[in-house]
Amino acid sequence: MLKGMRILFVALIIFLLVTVFLKPNTALSAQPVDSEPDxxxxxxxxxxxxxxxxxxxxxxEDLSELGVPQGYLGWDKATNQPLPDPTSHYGRVDVHDVLTLEKNATLDNSQLVFRSGYKQPANSGLDQAWLAEITAKAPTEVTFSVIQFQLPFDTNARLELEVEGVKFYNYIEGGGLYARVPTIAVAKIQSLADQQRVLYAGFIPSLGRLEDALRIKAQTEPEAIVHVTLQFFDVPDAAQIETVKDFMQIDSESLRPSFPILDGSLRAGDALALVELPYVRWLETAVVNSPGNLESVMGLGTDVLRDHNAGSDGTNINVGVIDTGIANPYHNDLPATRVSDQWEYYPNNDATANDTNNHGTHVAGTIGGESTGRLQGHGPDVDFLIYKLCCNASGTGFFVTDFQNALTRGANNAMHISNNSWGGGNGVYTTAAEIADRAVRGEYGSQYINMVIISHNDNALSRSPGTAKNAITVGAVKDGNWPNTTLSWSACSDTNWSPGVRVCFSNFGPLDIDGDNNTRVKPDVMAPGVRIRSTIPGNSYTEFDGTSMAAPGVSGALAAVLDHYDESNSWLLSWPETVKAMTLVNAVDVGGNTNLYGRGMVSAFDMSYFIPGITGGKRFWGNTIPATSDTWQATFDVPAGYEYVDVALTWPDPAGAAEVSNDLDVRLYSDSNCTNLVSSSTSFDDTVEFMHYTGSATAGTWCVKVTGYSLSTNNQTFGLATNAVLATxxxxxxxxxxxxxxxxxxxxxxxxxxxxxxxxxxxxxxxxxxxxxxxxxxxxxxxxxxxxxxxxxxxxxxxxxxxxxxxxxxxxxxxxxxxxxxxxxxxxxxxxxxxxxxxxxxxxxxxxxxxxxxxxxxxxxPTAVSPYLTIASGVGSNADLTWTDHAYNCLFNLHADNAPYFTPQAWNLIAGPYYGTTAYSHNNALGNPNQNWYYVVQASNCGTSTADSNDVGEFDYTITPGN
Incomplete structure (x- = not known):
C-alpha cells in the first residue's frame, strides 16, 4: 500500500434534522504518468x-568476500630492461597450431517489410514509371528510391553503386535499401539487375514512410492536431524547410547530417501529403521520453565498482576528448576546474575549444559528468584534455595532421585515455589508424595512451581509426527501456530492445584489410549506445544515438578501473596493452558472435574484482618478447570446479602496415611446466589472441605461453590476462x-x-x-x-x-x-x-x-464492510457519529465545517487524535434549522507499523449514510 496519508471525505448535509446527503468519496489523485516524484x-x-x-x-560495504586480481610487471618501458617476475621465464619456440574462424548468414528477400509494417512483395527488375521519371532528369539530379539486392547481401553491388554516386540509407527487411540515386547511376543499376544482383529498383512507397497509427488517424480524424517527429534523408535546404512549413508547425529541430529531424505539430490529414515529399524519410507520432545516462553506467557495471570502492571515480586520470570541443560557458557537470588543457585546431587555432556542435560536450558528460543524479558519468572526477578538431572547411571533417598534433599535446599533458567518437573509411587502414597505433606504443612524448575509438554507425565494416590494430574499438548495443518504438538512422531502422543486443547501425568485422583471408576482430568490445542522455551546451541535456555514445562509456569505465588500481598496480597507467587484455578477458559475452560483438560488453567490476566461488585465476601481466622464436611463459591457478578458462593476449604492433608486423601467439597448458597443451590461438593479422577453454583438464597450477612467431622488431611488449569462471x-x-x-x-x-x-x-x-x-x-x-x-x-x-x-x-x-x-x-x-x-x-x-x-x-x-459512518439524531441537538475501524487500530481525527469542498486538513478539528475510539457526539450540531454540517474522518497509523505515521492504507474509504 502506498505510504502517505489517505484522506477519507464524507460530506453530510443535514436539513432540518431530517434529510441526509452524502458527498461522493474522493480518493488520492493519480500520480502523473510521466514521472514519479522523488x-x-x-x-x-x-x-x-x-x-x-x-x-x-x-x-x-564488507569487501572481505571479494578479491583483487594480481598483476605482474616484467619489463620497464622507460629503460627497456627486464624486471623480476616470479611467475614467468623465457624459452624457445615450439610447434604452432593454426585456428581459423568462419561466419555464416541466412537472409530472406521474399518481400520488403518497411518500418511502418507495410509489406511489398519481391518484384523483378526496374519499375518502369520510376525509370521514365529518373531518366528524364539531368545527370546529376537525384531521386530517392528503394533498391532491393540479392541475398545473401551483395556488398560489392552496393559498393559499385556508391562509386556511381548512389547514397544509401536505411536497410529494409528483405534486402532493400533506401537510396538517393543520381540519374548517371541508372545504367549501373540496370546492369546489376541484368546480373540478378539487384532484384528491384523503384519509388519508395509513401505507406512505408508513414507510421501506421498516424495513417489511420489521418483517415479517420483528419482535423485532429497531432504532435509528430519528421525525419529527412539529408539535411533539408531552406526551400525544403519552407515546404514542410506548409504542412506542419516546426517547434524544434536537430538537423544533424547523420540524423536530421524536426519536431512539431500538424493536422492529422496533412500527414498523408507530407510523406509524399521525396526528401521525407519517415513521419511518426511524437512520444514523450525521459531517457537517462543510467543505462550506460549500469550496463558496464561501473556503479557496482564505485559502490565497492568509492575511490574508483577517475581521480588523477587524464582523459582526452578529441571531438568538437566542450561547452563554454561551462556546463555545471563539466566545470572549468576539471579541464586541465584544451585547444581548438579548427577554425580559430586557439586555447578556447568551444563546442558549437553538442557532440563533444555530450561525449565528455558520459565519460565524467559530475551530476549527483542519474546523469552522472562513469568517472565523475576525471580531468579532461579537450581538443577540438571538428569540423574543417575541406569536407574531410578532421585534418589528420591535427589528430596527431592533438595526441602530441595530450601526451605532453599526461593523457592516459583518448576518446575518439569519430571516424571514416570502412574497412581500411588509414593514416589516422596509424597515428592511433603509434599513440598506444608511446610514440608521442613517451606517454602510452589507451586509444578508445568507435566502430562507427553505418552497419558496415568498422571505420578508421577504429581499424587500428592496437586500439580498443567499441560497438553499440541497446540499453533497453527508452524508447519502445522504432528508430531510424542513416544506415538502418531498429528498436531499443532487448538490452545487450547489437543495434543495427553498429559497425562490425572481421577486417581483412589486405585481402589475404586472414582477419582481425573489430569491434573489440560493446557498450550501450542508443538514447544515451548526457550534457550539451547551454547547461542542458539531450539524448543521442551511436557508437559515439558507446565509446565514452568505455573510456569512463577504464578511468574508474585505472583509479581502482592506482596504488596496487600503478604501472597499468603506462601499459595500455595490458589494460586491453584485462578488458577483453573480463568482457561479458552477450552476443555469441565475435564478428558483431567483439568479446562482449565491458565490465568495470569484473576488471577490478573476483568473487571466490564464482571467478578465480584472475591475473594480468605486462612483459616483452625479445625476438623471433623466443617464448615467455607464466603460471596461474585454476580453481577446482571451473566451467571455463579465458586467456587474452594483446600487443601494440608497429604502426604503418595494415597487417600485423610482429606476430605473437599464445597457448594454454593444464600443468605448470607447459607440457599438456589444451588450447591455442595463433592468428596472423590480429593483435589479439583469445582462448576460451571449456574442456575437462584437471584444475591446479596451469601454464600459459606466449611465442614470438615472427617479429620485425625486437622487444615486442604485450599484455596478458587470465580468468577462470566457476559458476555461469x-x-x-x-x-x-x-x-x-x-x-x-x-x-x-x-x-x-x-x-x-x-x-x-x-x-x-x-x-x-x-x-x-x-x-x-x-x-x-x-x-x-x-x-x-x-x-x-x-x-x-x-x-x-x-x-x-x-x-x-x-x-x-x-x-x-x-x-x-x-x-x-x-x-x-x-x-x-x-x-x-x-x-x-x-x-x-x-x-x-x-x-x-x-x-x-x-x-x-478485502470485502467491504458497512456501515462505515453513521449519523444518528442523538439526544437533543447533538449529532452522534460512529465509524468502523475493522481492527486495524488506526489513529483518527474528526473534522467538521459548515461549508462543503474545503481542504479537509484545513477544517476545524473537533475530535482526536486518538486510537480505538470510533464514535463521537457533536454537541448542538442539530440545534439550528437550515444548518449544514460536513464531516471528514481522517485515519493514519493503521496496521502493524504504528511507527510509520504515513502508513494509512488499510482504513476503508467507502462511506455510506446511516439514517
Missing amino acids: AINGHPVWDNVVVSILGMPNES PSVSISATVDDTIVFPSSFIYYYTTAYNSGNTAGGGYVRINEPAGFTVLGGRVYTDDGRSHYYTIDQTYESADGYKRIAVGELNGHGPRLVRWFIEVDSNIAPGNYNLLADAYYRDRGSLGFAINSSTTTVTV
Whole structure:
C-alpha cells in the first residue's frame, strides 16, 4: 500500500434534522504518468524498505568476500630492461597450431517489410514509371528510391553503386535499401539487375514512410492536431524547410547530417501529403521520453565498482576528448576546474575549444559528468584534455595532421585515455589508424595512451581509426527501456530492445584489410549506445544515438578501473596493452558472435574484482618478447570446479602496415611446466589472441605461453590476462510489496530484486505481470552506487503477453538490481486475492537466459464492510457519529465545517487524535434549522507499523449514510 496519508471525505448535509446527503468519496489523485516524484506525500525515494532490500546505498560495504586480481610487471618501458617476475621465464619456440574462424548468414528477400509494417512483395527488375521519371532528369539530379539486392547481401553491388554516386540509407527487411540515386547511376543499376544482383529498383512507397497509427488517424480524424517527429534523408535546404512549413508547425529541430529531424505539430490529414515529399524519410507520432545516462553506467557495471570502492571515480586520470570541443560557458557537470588543457585546431587555432556542435560536450558528460543524479558519468572526477578538431572547411571533417598534433599535446599533458567518437573509411587502414597505433606504443612524448575509438554507425565494416590494430574499438548495443518504438538512422531502422543486443547501425568485422583471408576482430568490445542522455551546451541535456555514445562509456569505465588500481598496480597507467587484455578477458559475452560483438560488453567490476566461488585465476601481466622464436611463459591457478578458462593476449604492433608486423601467439597448458597443451590461438593479422577453454583438464597450477612467431622488431611488449569462471550466470529474483492488503483507487509499491550467484550476465531486465484490476504506471531503477531513475511505462517494453519489462543493466554476483514498480489499483476492482509475478532475464552468448525462479506475491483486496459512518439524531441537538475501524487500530481525527469542498486538513478539528475510539457526539450540531454540517474522518497509523505515521492504507474509504 502506498505510504502517505489517505484522506477519507464524507460530506453530510443535514436539513432540518431530517434529510441526509452524502458527498461522493474522493480518493488520492493519480500520480502523473510521466514521472514519479522523488517524494510522494512525504514518502522519500530512499526509504527503509528500499535500503533493507538492496542493502547497499549509503552503507559501508564488507569487501572481505571479494578479491583483487594480481598483476605482474616484467619489463620497464622507460629503460627497456627486464624486471623480476616470479611467475614467468623465457624459452624457445615450439610447434604452432593454426585456428581459423568462419561466419555464416541466412537472409530472406521474399518481400520488403518497411518500418511502418507495410509489406511489398519481391518484384523483378526496374519499375518502369520510376525509370521514365529518373531518366528524364539531368545527370546529376537525384531521386530517392528503394533498391532491393540479392541475398545473401551483395556488398560489392552496393559498393559499385556508391562509386556511381548512389547514397544509401536505411536497410529494409528483405534486402532493400533506401537510396538517393543520381540519374548517371541508372545504367549501373540496370546492369546489376541484368546480373540478378539487384532484384528491384523503384519509388519508395509513401505507406512505408508513414507510421501506421498516424495513417489511420489521418483517415479517420483528419482535423485532429497531432504532435509528430519528421525525419529527412539529408539535411533539408531552406526551400525544403519552407515546404514542410506548409504542412506542419516546426517547434524544434536537430538537423544533424547523420540524423536530421524536426519536431512539431500538424493536422492529422496533412500527414498523408507530407510523406509524399521525396526528401521525407519517415513521419511518426511524437512520444514523450525521459531517457537517462543510467543505462550506460549500469550496463558496464561501473556503479557496482564505485559502490565497492568509492575511490574508483577517475581521480588523477587524464582523459582526452578529441571531438568538437566542450561547452563554454561551462556546463555545471563539466566545470572549468576539471579541464586541465584544451585547444581548438579548427577554425580559430586557439586555447578556447568551444563546442558549437553538442557532440563533444555530450561525449565528455558520459565519460565524467559530475551530476549527483542519474546523469552522472562513469568517472565523475576525471580531468579532461579537450581538443577540438571538428569540423574543417575541406569536407574531410578532421585534418589528420591535427589528430596527431592533438595526441602530441595530450601526451605532453599526461593523457592516459583518448576518446575518439569519430571516424571514416570502412574497412581500411588509414593514416589516422596509424597515428592511433603509434599513440598506444608511446610514440608521442613517451606517454602510452589507451586509444578508445568507435566502430562507427553505418552497419558496415568498422571505420578508421577504429581499424587500428592496437586500439580498443567499441560497438553499440541497446540499453533497453527508452524508447519502445522504432528508430531510424542513416544506415538502418531498429528498436531499443532487448538490452545487450547489437543495434543495427553498429559497425562490425572481421577486417581483412589486405585481402589475404586472414582477419582481425573489430569491434573489440560493446557498450550501450542508443538514447544515451548526457550534457550539451547551454547547461542542458539531450539524448543521442551511436557508437559515439558507446565509446565514452568505455573510456569512463577504464578511468574508474585505472583509479581502482592506482596504488596496487600503478604501472597499468603506462601499459595500455595490458589494460586491453584485462578488458577483453573480463568482457561479458552477450552476443555469441565475435564478428558483431567483439568479446562482449565491458565490465568495470569484473576488471577490478573476483568473487571466490564464482571467478578465480584472475591475473594480468605486462612483459616483452625479445625476438623471433623466443617464448615467455607464466603460471596461474585454476580453481577446482571451473566451467571455463579465458586467456587474452594483446600487443601494440608497429604502426604503418595494415597487417600485423610482429606476430605473437599464445597457448594454454593444464600443468605448470607447459607440457599438456589444451588450447591455442595463433592468428596472423590480429593483435589479439583469445582462448576460451571449456574442456575437462584437471584444475591446479596451469601454464600459459606466449611465442614470438615472427617479429620485425625486437622487444615486442604485450599484455596478458587470465580468468577462470566457476559458476555461469545463475539469476534469481525476489519480490515484495509494501502492504499485502490493498484497496480500490490506491497505489502500491512493488519491489523486485534480481540477484546473480554466478558469473556476470549482461543485458539484464526484470518483467512483471499486470493482473486484471491493476495498472503498472512505471518503475524506479536503483543503481548500486545510490542513484535512481524513474521510467514511465511507455518508456519501457510491453511484451505481447502483457508483461511489463524494465532493463537493469549488468547483473553480477555483488550487485543486486532493485526496481520499485509504481502500480495503481483500479477503482472498480473486485475483492479477492491477486498474484503479482516477477521474472528476470539476461543475455548469454547470443541466447536469452532467465532466472532460476519466478517470484509470486499475493495481495488481497478485502470485502467491504458497512456501515462505515453513521449519523444518528442523538439526544437533543447533538449529532452522534460512529465509524468502523475493522481492527486495524488506526489513529483518527474528526473534522467538521459548515461549508462543503474545503481542504479537509484545513477544517476545524473537533475530535482526536486518538486510537480505538470510533464514535463521537457533536454537541448542538442539530440545534439550528437550515444548518449544514460536513464531516471528514481522517485515519493514519493503521496496521502493524504504528511507527510509520504515513502508513494509512488499510482504513476503508467507502462511506455510506446511516439514517
